[in-house]
Amino acid sequence: MDEQMRPAECSRPGVEAQRVAAEPAKGSSPAVGIVGLGLIGGSFARAYAAAGWRVRAWDTDADTLAIARIDVLDGLLRSAEDLAQCDLVVLAAYPEACLQWLRGHAEILGRLAREGKAPIVIDAAGVKGRVCTEAFDLAAEHGFSFCGAHPMAGTEFSGFAHAHADLFRGAPMVLTPPPTSDIERLDLLDRIHEFLEPCGFGSYSVTTPQAHDRVIAFTSQLAHVVSNAYVKSPTAREHHGFSAGSYRDLTRVAHLNPHMWSELMMDDADALGFEIETLIDNLAAVRQALASGDRDGLERLLDEGDRIKRALDDAPRRA
Numbered sequence: 001m002d003e004q005m006r007p008a009e010c011s012r013p014g015v016e017a018q019r020v021a022a023e024p025a026k027g028s029s030p031a032v033g034i035v036g037l038g039l040i041g042g043s044f045a046r047a048y049a050a051a052g053w054r055v056r057a058w059d060t061d062a063d064t065l066a067i068a069r070i071d072v073l074d075g076l077l078r079s080a081e082d083l084a085q086c087d088l089v090v091l092a093a094y095p096e097a098c099l100q101w102l103r104g105h106a107e108i109l110g111r112l113a114r115e116g117k118a119p120i121v122i123d124a125a126g127v128k129g130r131v132c133t134e135a136f137d138l139a140a141e142h143g144f145s146f147c148g149a150h151p152m153a154g155t156e157f158s159g160f161a162h163a164h165a166d167l168f169r170g171a172p173m174v175l176t177p178p179p180t181s182d183i184e185r186l187d188l189l190d191r192i193h194e195f196l197e198p199c200g201f202g203s204y205s206v207t208t209p210q211a212h213d214r215v216i217a218f219t220s221q222l223a224h225v226v227s228n229a230y231v232k233s234p235t236a237r238e239h240h241g242f243s244a245g246s247y248r249d250l251t252r253v254a255h256l257n258p259h260m261w262s263e264l265m266m267d268d269a270d271a272l273g274f275e276i277e278t279l280i281d282n283l284a285a286v287r288q289a290l291a292s293g294d295r296d297g298l299e300r301l302l303d304e305g306d307r308i309k310r311a312l313d314d315a316p317r318r319a
Contacts, residue, residue, distance in 0.1 A: 029052055029053060029054055030053050030054070030087045030088075030195075031053060031054035031055070031056060031074075031085050031086045031087055032044070032045075032048045032053050032054070032055055032056070032086060032087065032088045032089070032090065032195075033056045033057065033058075033077040033082065033083060033085075033086040033088070033089040033090070033119065034055065034056070034057040034058075034077070034089070034090045034092055035057070035058050035059075035077065035089065035090070035091045035092060035093055035097075035098070035101050036058075036059060036091065036092040036093035036094075036097065037057055037059040037061075037064050037065065037068050037092075037160045037163075038092065038093075038158055038159055038160060038163075039154060039155065039157065039158050039159060039160070039162050039163050039167075040092045040124050040151065040153075040154065040163075040167075041057070041059070041090065041092030041093070041124070041160075041163075042068070042159075042160035042162075042163025043153075043163040043164055043165065043167035043168065044090050044092060044124070044168075044199065045057055045068060045072045045073065045163070046071075046072055046163055046164055046165040047165045047166075047167070047168060047198055047199045047200070048198050048199075049072040049073075049165070050165040050198070051198030053198060054074040054075075054085070055072055055073050055074055056073065056074060056075045056076060056077040056082055056085065056086060057073055057076065057077055058076060058077040058078060059160075064159075064160045067160065068160060077089075080108045080111070080112065083105070083108060083109065083112060083118075083119060084112055084115075084117040084118075086119040087119055087120070087195060088119050088120050088121075088122070088192075088195040088196075089119045089120070089121045089122070090122055090123075090124060090149075091121065091122070091123040091124065091125070092123075092124045093125075094125065094259075094260055094263050094264075095125045095126075095127055095130055095131050095263060095264070095267055096263065098123045098125050098131055098135075099130075099131060099134055099135065102121070102134070102135055102138050102146075103138065106138045106139075106141070106142045106144070107142060109121065109142060109144035110141075110142030110143045110144055112144070113142070113143045113144045113145075114143065118144045118145070120145045120146075120147070120188070120191060120192060120195065121135075121139075121144065121145065121146045121147075122146070122147050122148070122149040122175075122192060123135065123146075123148060123149060124149055124150065124151055125148075125150070125264075126150060126216065126220065126221075126260075126264045127212075127213055127216070127264050127267040127268050128148045128150065128176045128209035128212045128213055129209045129210055129212075129213045129267070129268070130267045131148060131209075132148040132176055132178075132209040133209070135148070136178045136179070139178065140178070145188055146178065147175055147176065147177045147178065147188055147189070147192055148175065148176035148177070148209055148212075149173060149174070149175050149176070149192070150173070150174045150176075150212065150216070151168050151171060151172075151173050151199075151201070152171050152172040152173065152174060153167050153168050153171035154167070155167075156252055156253055156255040156256065157255075158257045158260075166200070168199040168200055168201055169199075169200040169202075170200065170201075170202035171201055171202055172201065172202060172203045172204075172205060173196065173199075173201040173203070173204050173205070174204075174205045174206075174207060174212055175189060175192065175204060175205070175206050175207075176206075176207060176208060176209045176212055177189055177206065189206065213267075213268045213271055214271045216268070216271075217268050217271035217272040217274070217275050218271075218275050221261075221264065221265050221268060221272045221275075222272065222275045222276065222279065223253055224253045224254075224256055224261055225265075225272070225276065226250075226279070227250055227251055227252065227253045227254040228253075228254045228256065230250055230251060230254065231251055231254045282301075285301055286298065286301055289301060
């Protein structure tokens with residue numbers, strides 16, 4: 001999961017042509033195109049604008065787009081000419097919306113690639129299997145460069161109003177490149193790393209879409225499910241004056257975007273289902289110890305969790 005991305009050097013003609021196509025024209029500032037101006041897309045826009053990049057974008061919400069045009073945008077992302085101005089395009093929408101955009105622009109991106117003008121395309125969706133399966137096929141068929149990406153950053157709030165340029169500062173970025181040759185893969189990762197530098201990510205990991213979705217079901221989706229279920233207790237209405245850090249920590253992500261999270265969870269249903277079943281088994285063991293008055297058994301269960309957490313905290317980061 002944490003294979004670190006390495007710079008690559010390559011002199012293969014095909015790969016080198018793609019590298020040249022991805023570099024900004026001499027004498028001009030680099031440009032990024034962003035599809036979707038919610039929290040993530042808006043934060044990409046603000047980060048690149050702060051770094052001096054030209055920012056083009058598109059969003060289905062006219063009010064959001066109007067505010068962004070005043071605030072951070074140099075122009076819209078609507079035509080082939082707009083795409084040709086970009087070095088990188090970030091699809092920062094829901095998974096299906098990312099795929100819809102790719103389907104509608106694959107031929108244009110392919111033509112621009114043949115002309116040496118195509119941007120690299122990445123997505124920022126929270127699941128990779130569904131998106132990358134189709135996106136890899138579209139990119140291979142039409143001849144443009146696509147890589148899955150997932151910035152591991154966010155807040156419990158959504159929308160452009162909450163976006164800020166430092167959202168990704170120090171955060172991990174997970175990349176899921178296509179199954180191409182090692183040289184092409186490393187060259188693509190090297191260029192993406194360079195283009196993402198203005199965002200200030202703290203680390204980069206490279207994995208497969210399937211491995212990403214398996215782990216993210218535990219680290220992200222399950223946490224939202226548990227938090228959302230926790231606040232449904234009738235006792236939650238009586239928490240004022242009785243709650244402190246534990247309550248705040250466990251309930252923070254109960255506040256979510258139901259439309260977005262339901263799509264992400266359904267796209268990762270098998271992996272998330274496994275994590276929920278595992279959690280249910282562990283909760284059932286605690287409930288059984290309570291019901292039977294087995295304090296020693298309960299202590300063992302609690303000690304086991306404490307030891308696992310300590311071991312996870314003390315484990316060195318994988319290089």
